[in-house]
Amino acid sequence: MKKKCRIFRAMKWAAVLVLSFVTVFFLVRAIGQAVRRQSPAGGINESMYLDVNGTKQWISIYGKDIDNPVLLYLHGGPGSSTSYFDYVITRKWADVYTIVTWDQRNCGKSYDPEQNDTALTKDLFLSDGKKVTEYVLDYLSKDKLTILGHSWGSIYGANLVLEYPEYYECFIGAGQFVDCLENEQAFQQEAYLWAQNDEEMLRLVNQLTPDNPTAEHFSVKNTIMQKYGYDRMANGADYNLISAVIFNPYYSVADWIQFLRTEMSAYLDFYPSEEFASFSLKGKVDYEVPFYNINGDKDYQTNYQLAQEYFDEVNAPYKRMFLMQNMTHGLLESDSEGFSEIVHQIAEIERER
Numbered sequence: 001m002k003k004k005c006r007i008f009r010a011m012k013w014a015a016v017l018v019l020s021f022v023t024v025f026f027l028v029r030a031i032g033q034a035v036r037r038q039s040p041a042g043g044i045n046e047s048m049y050l051d052v053n054g055t056k057q058w059i060s061i062y063g064k065d066i067d068n069p070v071l072l073y074l075h076g077g078p079g080s081s082t083s084y085f086d087y088v089i090t091r092k093w094a095d096v097y098t099i100v101t102w103d104q105r106n107c108g109k110s111y112d113p114e115q116n117d118t119a120l121t122k123d124l125f126l127s128d129g130k131k132v133t134e135y136v137l138d139y140l141s142k143d144k145l146t147i148l149g150h151s152w153g154s155i156y157g158a159n160l161v162l163e164y165p166e167y168y169e170c171f172i173g174a175g176q177f178v179d180c181l182e183n184e185q186a187f188q189q190e191a192y193l194w195a196q197n198d199e200e201m202l203r204l205v206n207q208l209t210p211d212n213p214t215a216e217h218f219s220v221k222n223t224i225m226q227k228y229g230y231d232r233m234a235n236g237a238d239y240n241l242i243s244a245v246i247f248n249p250y251y252s253v254a255d256w257i258q259f260l261r262t263e264m265s266a267y268l269d270f271y272p273s274e275e276f277a278s279f280s281l282k283g284k285v286d287y288e289v290p291f292y293n294i295n296g297d298k299d300y301q302t303n304y305q306l307a308q309e310y311f312d313e314v315n316a317p318y319k320r321m322f323l324m325q326n327m328t329h330g331l332l333e334s335d336s337e338g339f340s341e342i343v344h345q346i347a348e349i350e351r352e353r
Helices: 002-037 087-093 122-139 152-163 180-194 199-205 215-228 241-246 253-260 265-270 304-313 336-352
Strands: 044-052 055-063 070-074 098-102 145-150 168-174 291-296 319-324
Touching: 044 122, 055 087, 055 122, 070 122, 070 152, 087 098, 087 336, 122 145, 122 152, 145 152, 152 168, 168 336, 180 199, 180 215, 180 304, 199 215, 291 304, 291 336, 304 319, 319 336
Parallel strands: 070 098, 070 145, 145 168, 168 291, 291 319
Antiparallel strands: 044 055, 055 098
C-alpha cells in the first residue's frame, strides 16, 4: 500500500511539474507574441487574408514609417512558405521599407486542402501576383512597390516585373533562379568535379536526372550538397530559429497544426511541369525597372554562375550585382545582418536615383 502511495504521489508531482512547465511556456510565449504584435510609432503591423482568384491568401504588413516605400517579399519553393520565421529577417529592413510578406497560394497560412487538385499554371501565378500587388498598393496608398524574391520567388518576381512593369519601382532577386533545366544540368557538372576522386559519390552524381527533376533527383542533390558543404544551411543561422518560431506573432496553435498537416502534392507535380519551365528567364532580359541581384558565391541550389551570366545580359535602367562571400542558398538566414545591409544600400541607391 505504501509503495502504491509513493507511486501515486510521484505521478501527481510529475503531472504538476508538466502542467507548470506548459503554463509557463505558453505565458512566456504569449508575452513574446504580444510584444511582436505591437505597431511601431508612426508605422504599421497588420496581417490579413485577401480574396485572390477564389482563394484566401495571407499577408502581413510591417514597417516603422508608413511613408516609406513598400517592399513585397516573395518566398521560395515553389510552395515553401517561410512565414513561420521570416519576420525576424524581414523586419531588419523595416526602417527603410514597409515590408509585405505573402504566403502564396496553397502554402503556409494560405494552405487549403481543397486547393490540392487545382492545376498550378503560370497564368494563375501571374494573376495572383498582380492582384496581391494591386491590393497592397491600394491599401497603402502607393503607386508602385519593390519586389524582393528569394529562389523561386526570384524567378516568379522577375516574371511579374517583366509582365507588369507599371506596378514596380525595382526588382531585387536573391539566390536568383534563371532556368530549371540549365540549373540542374549545371549542378550535375559541378558535382562531377567535386566527386571526381570519390567513387561512392560519383555513383550518386550519376543518379541525378537533371532533364527530369523528380523528388528522387532532389533528394540525391541535397545529399551531395551536404557532403561538400553547399547545402542551404551549411553556415547555420545568425539568429535563434527556435525563438523565432516560438514567439511568432502571426501563428496560433491552430496555425501550427494546419502547418504540420500541409500536403505538397500540388507543388510536387508543378515543379517538373511545362508550366513551371515557362517561368524561365532565358531570352527575357529587357527590364523597365532597376534590376538588383544578391547571390551567394557558394550557391549551387540556384546556380550563382548562371545568375551572373544572366545578369550580364540584362538591360535595365540601372543594375547591380551583390555577391555575398562564403554564402550558400540560405544567405538570408546565414547572414541576415549582412543581407539587411545590402537591402539598406539598395534603398539608398533608389532614393538617390
